[in-house]
Amino acid sequence: MIIKPVIKGQVAKTCHPIGCKKAVEEQIDYVRQADPIKNGPKKVLVLGASSGFGLASRISLAFGGAKADTIGVAFERGPSEASVGSAGWYNALYFREAAEQEGLIAKNFIGDAFSAEMRQQIIDYIKTEFGGTVDLVVYSLATGVRPDPETGQKIRSSLKTVGEPLTGYTVNLEKDCFDEGVLEAADPQEIEDTVRVMGGEDWAEWIKVLSDAGVLAEGCQTVAYSYIGSQITRRIYHEGTLGHAKEHLHKTADVLDEQLRKIGGQAHVAVCKALVTKASVFIPAFSPYILALFKVMKELGLHEGCIEQMQRLFAQRLYTETGEVPVDDQRLVRVDDWELRPDVQEKVQVILNEMGPDNFPELGDYEGYKNDFLKLNGFGFTDVNYDEEVSIENFASRQP
Numbered sequence: 281m282i283i284k285p286v287i288k289g290q291v292a293k294t295c296h297p298i299g300c301k302k303a304v305e306e307q308i309d310y311v312r313q314a315d316p317i318k319n320g321p322k323k324v325l326v327l328g329a330s331s332g333f334g335l336a337s338r339i340s341l342a343f344g345g346a347k348a349d350t351i352g353v354a355f356e357r358g359p360s361e362a363s364v365g366s367a368g369w370y371n372a373l374y375f376r377e378a379a380e381q382e383g384l385i386a387k388n389f390i391g392d393a394f395s396a397e398m399r400q401q402i403i404d405y406i407k408t409e410f411g412g413t414v415d416l417v418v419y420s421l422a423t424g425v426r427p428d429p430e431t432g433q434k435i436r437s438s439l440k441t442v443g444e445p446l447t448g449y450t451v452n453l454e455k456d457c458f459d460e461g462v463l464e465a466a467d468p469q470e471i472e473d474t475v476r477v478m479g480g481e482d483w484a485e486w487i488k489v490l491s492d493a494g495v496l497a498e499g500c501q502t503v504a505y506s507y508i509g510s511q512i513t514r515r516i517y518h519e520g521t522l523g524h525a526k527e528h529l530h531k532t533a534d535v536l537d538e539q540l541r542k543i544g545g546q547a548h549v550a551v552c553k554a555l556v557t558k559a560s561v562f563i564p565a566f567s568p569y570i571l572a573l574f575k576v577m578k579e580l581g582l583h584e585g586c587i588e589q590m591q592r593l594f595a596q597r598l599y600t601e602t603g604e605v606p607v608d609d610q611r612l613v614r615v616d617d618w619e620l621r622p623d624v625q626e627k628v629q630v631i632l633n634e635m636g637p638d639n640f641p642e643l644g645d646y647e648g649y650k651n652d653f654l655k656l657n658g659f660g661f662t663d664v665n666y667d668e669e670v671s672i673e674n675f676a677s678r679q680p
């Protein structure tokens with residue numbers, strides 16, 4: 281079949297297997313020539329390993345100097361009669377193939393990271409085939425739903441502000457326009473539910489089950505990813521439901537750090553830059569900021585994607601030569617430092633003051649934004665021939 285991008289709302293309904301391969305290869309090529317990770321981990325579990333920051337973490341840890349064996353967990357769909365499957369499925373497959381060629385172990389678990397059975401399978405695998413322990417756990421799940429571990433009932437997160445509602449524009453990726461919308465105010469239940477889905481509770485549970493099973497190595501580290509943003513995005517993100525969840529994540533890092541210190545380990549939250557991922561395109565009223573930010577950071581030569589962020593995180597923050605992890609006064613690791621530079625934020629504000637539905641493609645980096653989105657799904661690569669037939673049947677018998 282010939283596969284074209286089909287976008288509905290903020291979701292890509294198709295993906296291109298050859299382009300997904302290209303996307304993984306591009307990231308591998310980047311980290312191979314980047315400032316390498318020295319003293320890196322050797323046995324890594326990545327939760328949320330198939331796209332965005334989790335995939336970039338895995339690529340960076342395998343190919344960016346540490347030569348780590350990795351276990352990747354992700355919720356993805358394989359090809360079927362009905363559909364080509366999801367990009368993350370192909371990403372996981374191509375990552376494994378590339379890592380195995382390098383002589384590294386790259387084991388994928390495709391399924392629900394919240395389920396007890398999945399946790400047990402992973403623990404069994406670590407014990408029987410992965411050498412018994414892991415020395416880094418990367419927590420990079422992004423989801424809108426999580427089952428309550430006690431009742432099994434689904435808890436849903438909301439992307440809302442807190443306090444007064446606000447109006448703003450959101451990029452419509454299907455129609456290439458700005459949609460004006462109201463960012464509603466969350467009620468206390470919605471805040472609490474978002475904290476339970478995207479806060480630190482599940483991260484802490486994972487660390488507990490791994491620790492109880494005895495599969496955390498001496499000196500084991502764990503890291504989860506956060507966003508804080510600036511004054512410009514404060515009402516949309518930091519003070520909103522997601523910001524509340526991230527506050528909880530930050531507190532969880534301190535609790536986990538205390539636990540891991542007992543085995544010589546550490547727990548950190550890394551605060552990252554705003555980027556286009558499968559998850560972030562859903563945040564209402566946030567995209568104009570990203571368009572302006574990309575424009576400014578590219579002009580200043582400061583722009584990074586997921587892979588540049590993750591390589592810098594591991595090489596220059598979490599695994600430094602002295603073993604010291606540089607943190608701020610909240611004990612957070614900051615790789616959002618360039619985004620938050622005052623000159624960057626000032627220029628972004630100037631652009632946003634002028635930006636609207638008629639001029640956003642000129643004033644902001646819409647081309648870059650859209651292209652990043654397409655690339656997440658294997659489209660928009662100049663050296664992939666999108667008019668060529670792809671035989672999905674070839675993938676039917678393969679496993680990531």
Ligand code: NAI
Nearest residue numbers: 328330331332333354355393422505506507554555557560
């Ligand atoms: P993403 O959507 O690209 O990746 C999410 C991953 O989680 C995928 O691998 C997916 O398969 C997996 N996943 C989701 N539900 C699952 C389940 N039930 N079982 C197993 N795997 C599951 O998202 P992204 O953006 O990489 O987000 C990762 C973290 O980074 C989040 O905590 C997010 O808040 C944070 N972050 C994102 C920023 C951005 O601009 N995109 C900025 C700063 C932090």
Ligand code: NA
Nearest residue numbers: 332333334420
């Ligand atoms: Na991820």
